[in-house]
Amino acid sequence: MERDSHQDGAVQSVDTYDPPSETILPADTLATSLSLLGNHTFPDLLEGNSVAVEKEKSADLHLSDVTPKEQGLNEEISSNQVKKLETAKTENSECQSNESSQPEDRETEDGDMDNDRSDSGEFVVTMLAKAKLEEQGIGVKGRSSPLLEAGTQESPAFMSHRDEDVTADSWRKHRKHVFVLSEAGKPIYSRYGSEEALSSTMGVMMALVSFVQSGDNIIRSVYSEEHTMVFLQKGPLVLVCVSSSRQSEQQLRGELLYVYYQIISMLTQASISRIFEHKKNYDLRRLLAGSEKILDGLLNLVDSDPSFLLAAVHCLPLASSLRDTLSQILQKAITPNLVFSILIAKNQLLTIVQEKTVIEDTRLEPADVHLLLNLIGASSAFQAGEIWTPICLPLFNPDCYFYAYISYLDPPECTVCLLLLSTDKEAFYAVAECKRKIEEAMVAQNSLSLIAKAQSYSVSQVGVSDLRHFMYKPFDVPDNYRQLTQFTSPEMEAPYSSDEEKMRLLDLYRYMHSRIHSTSRPLKLIYHVAERETLLAWVTSKFELYTCFSPLVTKACAITAITKLLRWIKKEEDRLFIRYPPKYSTTPNPSKSSRIFLNPLLTLVGLDRH
Amino acid sequence: MEDNLPAVPGGAQRHSVTLTRPVQTLRVKMVLLGSSGVGKSSLALRFSKNELRSTSPTVGCAYLTSVVHLSDVTLRFEIWDTAGQEKYHSVTPLYYRGAHAALLVYDISKRETFIRAQLWLKELEKQYIPGSTVIWLVGNKCDLDQDRQVSVQDGLGLANERGLFFTETSALSGDQVNELLLAIAHRVYECIGVQQGGLSEWQEMPLVNVHHRHTFNPFASCCKVGP
Structure with missing residues (x-):
């Protein structure tokens, strides 16, 4: 992990929520570039996709405040769109040379967004953030290696999270920090280190929030070279994520929302509001005592389990x-x-x-x-x-x-x-x-021993040689679309058997996901040649699919493979999904x-x- | 809650492996109260399975059972191991209502847990009818004698003053744990069991299907087997 020398390149942009300009942002409708893949090569299940956009919306984690402009499902493909897609591709190919193999291509969109959204408060906020955060040692220094961290350093450190020295370099190098504080600036939860030790840091965060708020605005994020800092205000709680994971702001905000929901699941929203109405500077840690492990566990799961990213549940394959x-x-x-x-x-x-x-x-x-x-x-x-x-x-x-x-x-x-x-x-x-x-x-019925035999499947069962892994999330599980959104995915096998490699693949998927669900320029289809693998992500009105191939696969091969894969899933769907959830009447x-x-x-x- | 289960006389003997003697089995509801981290779950686990495990904070309330044989009666303890965390306090009355025995547990190496136990006592006293609940003050972690912040005299003094029973235990070493359960069993039986309608009779699986009874061993469940 080499130290970054650009310590002062700290906060590059502050992204605030400004309602009027937000609406101006063009929803870039990049329709499914089926021409690129060749529509005719896909099996029947893809046709007649008149089922509408709402489902995609509902599958979108309820990020009501940040839901991307839904792209119109406009099947006509202009040459311009194809060109854009290819631009995306070349961009991605370029990052093959990037040592870190981290997806890096925010440039263009982010530039646009910044111009659109930041306002006159930006400079002040930037300076404030830069000064205070450096002083507090949050996030602006030290290049962390996200991959290493999540894999190897995490587990031994797990037991002593609360005792971590918050002034130490190792603390700053954590891939993703999550803080929860009350509107009065009282610390409620920190993923690493004790809340007491971080109270001044959280005070600064609250100062940022209030400063922007005083200008009738809402702070959404702060970008620095290495870190993204995302804010989420929910009732009397403020949630902050400081991440070097290169995930999109939208994904990070989704994760904060999970943290909020987990707190709600223990205390209810009504009682939290009541408590803070009653006493503004109440120490909510009293009520969350003993539950830190549940929040820690959630954040570890969020990092390692794609269910959260896809907002869908994974069920065990079963006859x-x-x-x-x-x-x-x-x-x-x-x-x-x-x-x-x-x-x-x-x-x-x-x-x-x-x-x-x-x-x-x-x-x-x-x-x-x-x-x-x-x-x-x-x-x-x-x-x-x-x-x-x-x-x-x-x-x-x-x-x-x-x-x-x-x-x-x-x-x-x-x-x-x-x-x-x-x-x-x-x-x-x-x-x-x-x-x-x-x-x-x-x-x-001897069910327990039958359940014990049930296990996740291997991608080799699909019978496509170049396919290494995939995640498939159908939008319309048949007959009753009001049922639980599910996805299916095989075991991660070699070369993704180590924790580091698993995390690397998940990071690639997160990157693909962020491109597909980008607020400023959503994509329907991405063919991404990464350093050690090739990925293809595709979203239609019927499903969302992420696939990972060996690096030598050709585009034509990938297309054939996906056709086969979709056929296989269709054939196996009774086993892979809970298809007809039964009901009972007990009232x-x-x-x-x-x-x-x-x-x-x-x-x-x-x-x-x- | 107890009223929901009808007591069928003689039901207990029917398919029980532990009950070879034709004795009555009576249900005893016991609740463990006290601050977070004093060792309620560890005690409960000792009572129920004589095991020791490092536990994480209890979520809500754990329900375990333990069977104690006295000379002329068998008591089936239904142990409600409550969470000490403050967020669950509003629901705790749900668990201690109608309890025949209540254990107020504190950690002898932490003074504040002793004070907290007294608050729990106040809370309990609001609810219970004298003579219907055996209240036991339990100083746990007596293996931490070197860090002791609450003396035996303190515990005894409080117990005498408020008419409680008192024991110091160690769930870690198992010291005094079985003795405690046995003592509670005797007390509960003496104080409440003899009263009219004091303890209801327990019967295993009132709804078991006759034809499954031979293949299904109700005691396969860990939570139901007595020590």
């Missing part, structure tokens, strides 16, 4: 007959006010069964599932017994609690976990009884359930509408 059997078992073990029954193995979904009336009005969002999975993964406490805990699903309803029953079905291995969500806080014994029934039925007495609710607000989302 559809077995999945159906499991669903039926869950479907039969019900009790009043039970709303979700979720079966998880190896931190992936096996099946999910929902209360009928719930799914009619809203659907379970991938982000809520991610939070639940993280909660289970981050806490070994669940392995001790049966857990009964209040939990909020922020995207379902940020203001009230569900009661979650969590128990492993296969102690002492603890790989298969049952999660039952009820709206009735008194229902523990009734819900625990459901678990007995499920356990009993699974023993009778025979709607008036009762509304009374039991901690917060009657939940009735608004339709649990009691019959």
Whole structure:
């Protein structure tokens, strides 16, 4: 890790949110350049894609404030667009020579954006940021090597995050810092180092936020040579990410949003607002004590699991007959006010069964599932017994609690976990009884040993020699588009078997994703020749696909490979996805359930509408 | 909560491996209260499985069971191991309501946890009907004698003053843990068990399907087997 000599090249631009100019930004509609690939080479499932843009939107992590201008699905291709695409390609090829193999091509778009968005406050903010951040040692010095860090240094350091010396170089070199503070500037959470030691740093962050706010504006990000600093204000909380990962601002903001949601899932939005209305300088750490591990775990997952990037859930591939059997078992073990029954193995979904009336009005969002999975993964406490805990699903309803029953079905291995969500806080014994029934039925059908055999698949099963890895996220899982957004992806195998290499591939995917979802110039298709592999990302109205090929693949080869891959997925989709999530009805007495609710607000989302 | 499960006389003997003697099995609801990190979960794990594991902070509340055989009765402890974290305090009454035994746990090496235990006591006293709950003050981590901040006298003094029982334990070494559970069992049975309607009878799996009973061993679940 060589030290960067341009310490003073610090803050290059400050990107503030300015409503009027924002709307001026042209939504660059770069339509699917099918001509480049040749439309005719794709199988039937791609045709007739009249299903509209909304789905893409809804799949977009609910970044309501930063949702990219949705590109019109305009199939005609102007020569200009093709040219742009090729520009993108050459640009990318150029970075082959770049040692770091990090995607580097912000130049053009960013330049435009800066001109459009920054205002007269920029200079002051820049100076302030530069001065204070340097003084605090945040982010502006020291070139970190993101890849090394995430892979090797992370795990040993994990135990002592809180004790880290925040003035040390190693602290500055972390790939991604996340801070949460209250509007009064009180520290709430820091990914590395203790919050106390960082209180002055967080004070400066709050000063930045307030300064821009005083000019009726909202600070969104600060760019320096090595770091991107992204701000997110949610109610009384301010979340800040300082990253050298080269992810897009939009992706980083999405990650901050996950952190916010995880906090909400423990405390609810309503109670956070109430607390801060009551006492502006309340120390929220009191309430989050003991939950730091859950936030740490979330941030590690966000870095290592593409589910968060894609805003989709990954389910364990399973013979559809077995999945159906499991669903039926869950479907039969019900009790009043039970709303979700979720079966998880190896931190992936096996099946999910929902209360009928719930799914009619809203659907379970991938982000809520991610939070639940993280909660289970981050806490070994669940392995001790049966857990009964209040939990909020922020995207379902940020203001009230569900009661979650969590128990492993296969102690002492603890790989298969049952999660039952009820709206009735008194229902523990009734819900625990459901678990007995499920356990009993699974023993009778020998399900546990069948689940134990289930595993992720190898990319070699697709039978395309140059294909190394892929991620496929369909937008229209058949019949019921209101169901959980899912994606499928094979195991990462050689050459992506080490943590470093995995992270490198994920970084490439993140780069492709940021290009596809760029706010200023969204792309439909990218063919990217990287240093050690070639990637192709493609988004249509029906799916989003990221593929990684060996470096010697030709464009024609890649196209043929994708055609094959899509056929294979089509053939295997019953195994790869939860296709027909079953439902049950457990609210025979709607008036009762509304009374039991901690917060009657939940009735608004339709649990009691019959 | 307890009312939801009907007590069927004689149900207990039917398919239980532990109950070879024709004795009654009574349900005892026991709750562990105290600050975060005093060792409630470790104690609960000792009670239930006599294991020691490094635990992460409890989320919500963990439910474990443990069976204690006394000379003329078997007590099935339903242990509610609550989270000490402040964010769960608003829901804790849910767990301690109707408890027959409440353990107020503190860490002898941390004075503030002892003070916190007294606050929990106040909280409990608001809710319980005298004579219906056996309250036990437990000074945990007595293996940390060298860092002791709460003396045995302090603990005893508080217990005498407020009419509590008192024990010092070490979930780490297992010292006094079984003794404590046995003592609680005796107390609960003496104080509450003899009262009319004090303890309800427990029956395993009231809803078990007759035809599955032979293939399915209800005790396969870790949480139900007594020591």
